[in-house]
Amino acid sequence: MVKIQRYETTNNDFGGSTQDWVDKFEGKGVIDMLSGNEVLAADTLGRASSHILILFTIIDVKRGDRVIHNNDRYRVTYVDNPMNFNRHLEISLIWEANL
Template sequence: MSTFTILKYDKTGRRNSLGQIIHDFQESSTFDGWIDFLGGEESISQNAITADSTHIIITFETRLEISISDRVRFKDRDYEVTYVDNPMELDDHLEIFLKAVG
């Protein structure tokens, strides 16, 4: 099991040269789960929402506040959240689909 950090897009408290508030991804919370790479056949067989996903995280923490506007950091690498699924709304686990960025 690995630990992941959720990054939320928010105000940084800094200002640019024009005096405007700078927004960036800020660490929000952490959770535990397992990450796996989606191979070519797996991502092709998924629907259009998850077609661009490169990785998936499985976690039993079903009360996470995470959405497609967030990012996840794992081992100093950031991933965009492309889709969050609670299979059959059973609240058993979450499947968080990711796309590697940067």
């Protein structure tokens, strides 16, 4: 299972606000590590990536969101809907930490 979270600001009852990671999606997805050449190619585009996530559910994912999978945490660096066919999303990730 893959969990996608977004850092959001929510207002509280006292006129202030809090910021925290909010779950946006939980479902099936496949994460694969990029090879050395693919990492270099992604870096030339200004988006360093170490992994790619394939989702067959079309959802709202943005750069800066985070992905939790198998006790690992990743940051979203780029989201692609190949040829805008809405068949799947290819989400570039960079590994951040073990949980």
